[in-house]
Amino acid sequence: MSRYCRKPGMVPPPPGEESQTVILPPGWQSYLSPQGRRYYVNTTTNETTWERPSSSPGIPASPGSHRSSLPPTVNGYHASGTPAHPPETAHMSVRKSTGDSQNLGSSSPSKKQSKENTITINCVTFPHPDTMPEQQLLKPTEWSYCDYFWADKKDPQGNGTVAGFELLLQKQLKGKQMQKEMSEFIRERIKIEEDYAKNLAKLSQNSLASQEEGSLGEAWAQVKKSLADEAEVHLKFSAKLHSEVEKPLMNFRENFKKDMKKCDHHIADLRKQLASRYASVEKARKALTERQRDLEMKTQQLEIKLSNKTEEDIKKARRKSTQAGDDLMRCVDLYNQAQSKWFEEMVTTTLELERLEVERVEMIRQHLCQYTQLRHETDMFNQSTVEPVDQLLRKVDPAKDRELWVREHKTGNIRPVDMEI
Numbered sequence: 001m002s003r004y005c006r007k008p009g010m011v012p013p014p015p016g017e018e019s020q021t022v023i024l025p026p027g028w029q030s031y032l033s034p035q036g037r038r039y040y041v042n043t044t045t046n047e048t049t050w051e052r053p054s055s056s057p058g059i060p061a062s063p064g065s066h067r068s069s070l071p072p073t074v075n076g077y078h079a080s081g082t083p084a085h086p087p088e089t090a091h092m093s094v095r096k097s098t099g100d101s102q103n104l105g106s107s108s109p110s111k112k113q114s115k116e117n118t119i120t121i122n123c124v125t126f127p128h129p130d131t132m133p134e135q136q137l138l139k140p141t142e143w144s145y146c147d148y149f150w151a152d153k154k155d156p157q158g159n160g161t162v163a164g165f166e167l168l169l170q171k172q173l174k175g176k177q178m179q180k181e182m183s184e185f186i187r188e189r190i191k192i193e194e195d196y197a198k199n200l201a202k203l204s205q206n207s208l209a210s211q212e213e214g215s216l217g218e219a220w221a222q223v224k225k226s227l228a229d230e231a232e233v234h235l236k237f238s239a240k241l242h243s244e245v246e247k248p249l250m251n252f253r254e255n256f257k258k259d260m261k262k263c264d265h266h267i268a269d270l271r272k273q274l275a276s277r278y279a280s281v282e283k284a285r286k287a288l289t290e291r292q293r294d295l296e297m298k299t300q301q302l303e304i305k306l307s308n309k310t311e312e313d314i315k316k317a318r319r320k321s322t323q324a325g326d327d328l329m330r331c332v333d334l335y336n337q338a339q340s341k342w343f344e345e346m347v348t349t350t351l352e353l354e355r356l357e358v359e360r361v362e363m364i365r366q367h368l369c370q371y372t373q374l375r376h377e378t379d380m381f382n383q384s385t386v387e388p389v390d391q392l393l394r395k396v397d398p399a400k401d402r403e404l405w406v407r408e409h410k411t412g413n414i415r416p417v418d419m420e421i
Contacts, residue, residue: 122163200230284327291317
């Protein structure tokens, strides 16, 4: 690409040439390319042509004007090395592009400078929304991370901005925190189950109403035994909650935060490199502008013959300007390489974060399903502990209980009679 910046200087027409013998229309100036060919520039519209314009506005002196025959320009210069516009406007165009960091090239010399096609936000180049239609998504219809987190977002808690990738990392870390809190919630549930089981077992050993007799006494004893059985069920439930729900939730991706930190540093380093390359581009732009200004000044000095060494100075200034143009193109190339690397890593990493999020959600869903399954099993076992009680309660027979009790505790069946006088 450096060939576009070769020989960015301009050679004024020698004494006695056309510029001194022929009056050009207002706004037109004549220049010689480094190859010695004359061309004309309209300083008002920036139009260029090989054909000398006539004194009548808009009509060249010779037929078949070729205002579109000049090669395209980059940074204000033709591929041949000739300027796309005169000195008075050349450095202004570069200064304009310096103000807008993404103008890495200018428009064709046959037209006015076109509207910028790109903008820069925090050292990243984006298509200009007014000149480029909406880009094709990498994963259409999927609302993928890799399509919607390229720009930075204003921080709602401050005046700064948050990088799109940083938002994704925050979501991942929040997901890890939610997973940890779910594990803590299950632990509290386990504690409740353990305390409940302990209290049930203690209550089953209570001696209250232990002297109840008969079939009702048997049913009552079974009620107390069912409490011990239920306590055992809840202990097993709490143990399974620990091993099959709480522990997996707690241990899933133990090094997740460390891995995310490495990932964050990697992308951050790429962004820093991109910012450094961008700064180099801007520095090279400024240097090129200064070299062009210096060349312009020496060209003007030659026109008024202020110094006998001006021609040599022009050659030196032209070499420096050429070198500055080469440096700019080199910096632009390095910037584009850095941005391409960042782009590739962003796509790869955001897709990986997307996969990790799907995996996390699926893991939690599976373990919560296991929780509900254990609950159903616990309810079923609890029901089984009271079934013997139901069976004994259906057998309670007050008449038979009375018979058995009377047989055991009777004192005699002779009834008292009246006393005689």
